[in-house]
Amino acid sequence: MCQAQSRKILTLVLIRESSRVLLGMKKRGFGKGNWNGFGGKVKVGEETIEDGAKRELLEECGLVAPCLDKIGELDFEFLGNPEIMEVHVFKTDSFEGIPAESEEMHPRWFSIERIPYHQMWPDDKYWFPLFLKGSCFKGHFLFEGFNKIISHSLKEVETF
Numbered sequence: 001m002c003q004a005q006s007r008k009i010l011t012l013v014l015i016r017e018s019s020r021v022l023l024g025m026k027k028r029g030f031g032k033g034n035w036n037g038f039g040g041k042v043k044v045g046e047e048t049i050e051d052g053a054k055r056e057l058l059e060e061c062g063l064v065a066p067c068l069d070k071i072g073e074l075d076f077e078f079l080g081n082p083e084i085m086e087v088h089v090f091k092t093d094s095f096e097g098i099p100a101e102s103e104e105m106h107p108r109w110f111s112i113e114r115i116p117y118h119q120m121w122p123d124d125k126y127w128f129p130l131f132l133k134g135s136c137f138k139g140h141f142l143f144e145g146f147n148k149i150i151s152h153s154l155k156e157v158e159t160f
């Protein structure tokens with residue numbers, strides 16, 4: 001008997017300069033202890049998913065990003081959980097402000113040669129290199145628990 005599946009729309013923003021990427025150490029909640037992009041839920045009443053992404057970026061590290069480029073869509077599924085996380089991934093290299101710590105996140109710049117994959121979600125090592133080379137991508141990751149990927153699919157796409 002298959003379970004009905006529902007989807008939760010989430011955002012993920014990566015701030016990229018020529019040779020470095022801004023990541024945030026998640027201080028609490030889901031993903032605590034991982035270096036993540038910035039993002040989270042899209043609120044009811046927010047015009048677009050991109051608006052939600054901009055709001056989360058500002059809340060989590062104090063940066064204002066006037067425009068975000070959509071670069072990816074990642075579906076995360078967890079064994080036994082019918083709710084699929086549909087994560088819309090954005091990047092930008094233009095922002096205002098200085099990265100600041102929040103209750104959620106401790107921001108830090110990482111050289112693109114030294115991305116801390118051992119302290120990131122296990123899926124990142126698959127799609128982050130596509131982000132770093134400027135590709136757009138679509139992927140699906142099936143997790144058992146939060147640390148084991150049972151299966152995944154990932155493809156580069158022309159554009160969104």
Ligand SMILES: CSc1nc2ncnc(N)c2[nH]1
Pocket residue numbers: 012031035036037076085121122123124
């Ligand atoms: C639940 S799987 C997941 N992978 C992720 N990669 C980067 N940032 C996140 N918030 C992520 N969540």
